Amino acid sequence: MKKTALRRPVPLLAASFATSLAALLALAAPAQAADYPVKPVRIVVAYPAGGDTDVIARWIAEKLAAKWGQPVVVENRTGAAGSIGSAYVARAPADGYTLLVAPNTLAIVPYVLKPGSGGDYNAKTDFTPISEIGRQSLFMVGADHAGLKSVDQVVKEARAGKVNSYASPGSGSPMHILSELFDRSAGIKLTQIPYRGSAPAIVDLVGGQVPVMYSTIGPLAQYVATGKVRLLGVADKVRSPFAPDIPTFAELGYKDVEVSAWQAILGPRGLPPEVVQKVNLAVNDILKMPDVVDRMKALAILPTGGTPDQMGAVISAEDARYGKIIKDFGIRAD
Missing domain, CATH: 3.40.190.10 (Periplasmic binding protein-like II)
Known part of the structure; x- marks a missing residue:
């Protein structure tokens, strides 16, 4: 009898402890996000060093490190038309310590690679949009x-x-x-x-x-x-401010020939809202800095910035558009 009486409260105590622990963790998560970052942050670039995306990522990393007082390092994970590095970030922990700077190729690659060859991610659902960085004319x-x-x-x-x-x-x-x-x-x-x-x-x-x-x-x-x-x-709707003497294809009579390039910063799916907001505000501030504006101008990049929702809308729209174009033309990567 005594043994039975002693054993009965154990499950109740365990359940009570689990409930309390869950509550404490729930309270701790926002606090941790608010303190972000408390350790080095990685920005993954899915392309080789020296290209436009890599250069932009290093500018952003340099400024973020100065703002946050934490190292922000750029890591190049190349291969399979940029899909290897992108898929790596898509699978990373959603804690804000692994981010991605990527061009609009992010929305194209899953449609042009064969299944299992590296592009196994969904640009709309496997990432948390943070901010557009800039736009380039083609x-x-x-x-x-x-x-x-x-x-x-x-x-x-x-x-x-x-x-x-x-x-x-x-x-x-x-x-x-x-x-x-x-x-x-x-x-x-x-x-x-x-x-x-x-x-x-x-x-x-x-x-x-x-x-x-x-x-x-x-x-x-x-x-x-x-x-x-x-x-x-x-290939823009209007002439580029970096080459105002060059006509658009539409001006010349070639219709429906519009493709531009963008660069954006993203994180894995499920990134805490507090982290998204902190990175977004920092990046938008960086894009207004005179030296960054000058650097981007030298590469004919128009700083844009914006909200996470705006970036998400861009990705969704281009995912749908490129998916159709790639299917219509039967485009495939090497």
Whole structure:
């Protein structure tokens, strides 16, 4: 009898302890988020060092570290068109200590890679949007060696069989999508020569191996300045403030040829709201700093910023749009 009397309260005590522990943890979580960060933060970049995304991430990391008094380090996890690094962040703990700086390729990659090859994430549901960072215009670029001075000339020479290929930073990139939209609008078909990034593509463009390329301005700036390449058309609704003399494709009569590039900062799904707010406010503040604005201007990047909801809406819209375009054209990455 005594043994039975002694044993009965044990489950009640255990249940009471578990309930109390859960309550304490629930109270502790917001407090921990409010104190964030209390240790080093990693920003993952899914592309090689030296590219636009990597450079932007390092600017953000530098400023965040100064604001927070904690190290903020950039880690390059490359491969599979950027999907390896992105998927890594999607699976990381949702505590704010692993973040991602990514271009809009984030919304494209899952549609262009074969299942199981690295793009096993959903851009809309596997990340917590924090803030857009900046926007970049995409241009058609003609090489001086090819004598190309206008978009209409490219079309004319393509129809005559004199221009038949173009360089891109890779299959499934925004530049690849832009080329398909332009070809459809212009009634031509140029063969893509995909490279592993912009740098080797530019080497061949300037060196005479390819006549045309689709690119942002930043990597080409020195060659535009020396006349080795020419900006021919921009794939925006309006002209770029960084190249106001360059007409849009719509101005030239080529409809539905609009693709731009954005850069954003995100975290894993389920990031605490307090952490999201703290990072968002810090990034928006950084994007107003004069030295950051000047650095971004040098790469022809327009600082944007904004709210997490705005960034989420952009990702959702582009996920739907690119999904349809990629299906229509049968685009696949290498």
